Amino acid sequence: MNPLPKPARRGALGIVRACCMAFAALACPAMAQKPFAEAPQALTATPPSFNVQRLQTFEASPGSALVYGIDPATLVVDNQGVVRYVLVARSASGALNVLYEGIRCQTAELITYARWDNRSAWNIDEAAEWRPLSSSGSTRHAMSLARAAVCDGPTPNGDASNILRTLKRGSAPER
Numbered sequence: 001m002n003p004l005p006k007p008a009r010r011g012a013l014g015i016v017r018a019c020c021m022a023f024a025a026l027a028c029p030a031m032a033q034k035p036f037a038e039a040p041q042a043l044t045a046t047p048p049s050f051n052v053q054r055l056q057t058f059e060a061s062p063g064s065a066l067v068y069g070i071d072p073a074t075l076v077v078d079n080q081g082v083v084r085y086v087l088v089a090r091s092a093s094g095a096l097n098v099l100y101e102g103i104r105c106q107t108a109e110l111i112t113y114a115r116w117d118n119r120s121a122w123n124i125d126e127a128a129e130w131r132p133l134s135s136s137g138s139t140r141h142a143m144s145l146a147r148a149a150v151c152d153g154p155t156p157n158g159d160a161s162n163i164l165r166t167l168k169r170g171s172a173p174e175r
Contacts, residue, residue, distance in 0.1 A: 036107065036130070038080065047100035047114045047122050048074040050086040056167050058148050060141040066091055068141050070167075074100075075160040081106055083150050083163065084113075087141065103142055105151035108133045110142040 048071075055069030066089045074086040082102045089097040098116035103109070109130040114122040133143040149167035150157060157163050 036080075036104065038082065038102075038111075045113075046124075048086060050074055050088070050098065052088055052090070052096065055088055056164060058145055058167055060089075060144045066097075068145075070145070072160075072164050075163060077156045077159055077163070081156055083156050087145075089141065101142060103133070103146050103150050104130065105146065105156050106154045108146070108151075110139045 050071040051073070052071075054071060054073065056072050057067055057069040060066070060068040068087065068089050070085040070087050075083070076085075077083050082104050084100070084102045087099045087101055089099075096116070096118060098118070099112050100114040100116075100122065102111045102113065104111075107130070110133055111128050111130045112125060113128055114124045117123055131139060133139050133146060135143050145167075148170070149163050152158070157166055
C-alpha cells in the first residue's frame with residue numbers, strides 16, 4: 001500500500017519527471033541546445049558555379065512535369081551538418097529554375113540562399129530563413145532529395161561523395 005494519497009503521488013511524480021528532464025538536459029547538451037544559428041557568411045556567400053550537363057537527377061514526385069537534378073560539383077556538407085547544393089529543375093520545353101539550397105537533416109528544414117536569374121547572375125536572398133520540409137508544396141523536391149540520399153535520419157548521410165553514391169544507386173540509406 002502506498003502511503004501517499006493519489007493526488008499527492010501525481011504531484012510527486014511530476015516533480016520527479018521535471019528533475020529528471022532538467023538533469024538530462026545538463027547531462028546531454030544536445031537537449032539544451034540554443035536555436036541553430038548558421039554561419040553568417042553562408043547567407044551572403046556567392047553560390048558555386050554550376051553545369052547543367054553534369055546533373056545527377058532524382059525523382060521529386062511521381063508524374064512531375066519537371067526533371068530535378070543537382071550538380072555534383074556543388075554538393076558540400078559543412079561542419080554544422082548543413083548539406084548545400086545547386087538544384088536545377090528543367091521543364092520539357094527546356095526552361096530552367098536554378099536554386100542554391102541547404103538542407104538541415106537534424107531539423108528537417110530547407111533554406112534557399114539564392115536563385116539564378118537565367119542570364120548570368122545569382123540573386124542572393126540575405127533574409128533567407130529555414131522552413132520545414134514537406135511532401136507537398138514548395139519544399140517537396142528537397143524532401144524527396146533528403147529521403148533519397150541527403151539524410152540518414154537526423155544526420156547527413158556521410159560526406160558529399162557518399163550522398164552522391166546513394167543518389168546514383170537510387171536507394172535511401174538504411175534506417
